Amino acid sequence: MRKLIAAINMTLDGFCDHTAVIADEELHSHYNELLRNAGALIYGRITYQLMESYWPSVVKNPTGIKSFDEFAILIDNIPKIVYSHTLKNVDWKNTILKGEIIKEEISALKQQAGKDIFVGSPSLIVALSQLDLIDEYQLCVHPIVLGSGLRLFKNIEHRIDLKLLNTKTFDSGAVTLYYEPIKKSVNG
Template sequence: MRKIIAGINMTLDGFCDHTAIIPDEELHQHYADLLSNAGTILYGRITYQLMEYWPSVVKNPTGNKAMDEFAVIMDSIPKVVFSRTLNNVEWESATVAKRSLKEEVLSLRQQQGRDILVGSRSLIIALMKLGLVDEFQLCVHPVIAGNGLPLFENIHDRVMLKLLKTKTFGSGAVTLYYEPANKK
């Protein structure tokens, strides 16, 4: 069975704001490695549309090796997009989910292959509420944003996590790897 891994960048004060952080070469390499070891990534519409930037980098490389490699990997990984407003997508490696989040994820989980990444805040929250997240990879950046979208918004039940490991970056960012404490 494939694992569901929720991976996201956040500020020290718990907000998910990609404009508040500055991804460097080391961070791009980290996420390129994560994507290389995954079979599918799940996005909501907003995050998916932000990620549509990467095919342009594939066509016109930046010269930054880590960023350009990340773009190639991002371009090729299969993506499933959950949206109430998108009926189709232009990115060749992306499809719009036709079933509910729960049905789609349970089906994907049963298929052979590498783990499934969840890269959208809204999907992480929804999958947490369904009890379907096997692992969290929270990359906390040394930035206090002061406002924004909180990662764990509208989580009303206590969720106990078990720390598996950490990874520290030269920038001061730290990825915290957790699993739900009740997982066996």
């Protein structure tokens, strides 16, 4: 069984903004390792369009920064699933478009053999959390207080208790926190 892992960068005050975080070589090397263990990536429209607008061009015209260029190649080759009600088509290779999140469909995807599935869009992390489909959270918290923006967990409707599994600290001061949801027993 594959795990569904929510992996995302965020500020100390809980906002997701790719322009605010520290995307240095060390962090890209960390995410390269994650991508090497990814069997699929799940995105919403906004994150997909952000990633698709940049990384395929790096594959064609490398930056010369090893970790960035490697990230571009890795993400380009991984199967991607995009959930959107507004997109009509997707152009990035290895990408399929779906309109609706169906719990049974994602559960079946998790049951398949292969590498883990990563979700990296704030809205989909919330949606999949509310369906109790997330097996692990990998939250990379950057030493930045942004004050406003898109909050990661702003629309969570029920409490999710988590167990800390591990931490990883980066030279930039960012810390990745690895959590798994604590499954509630039927009796309690």
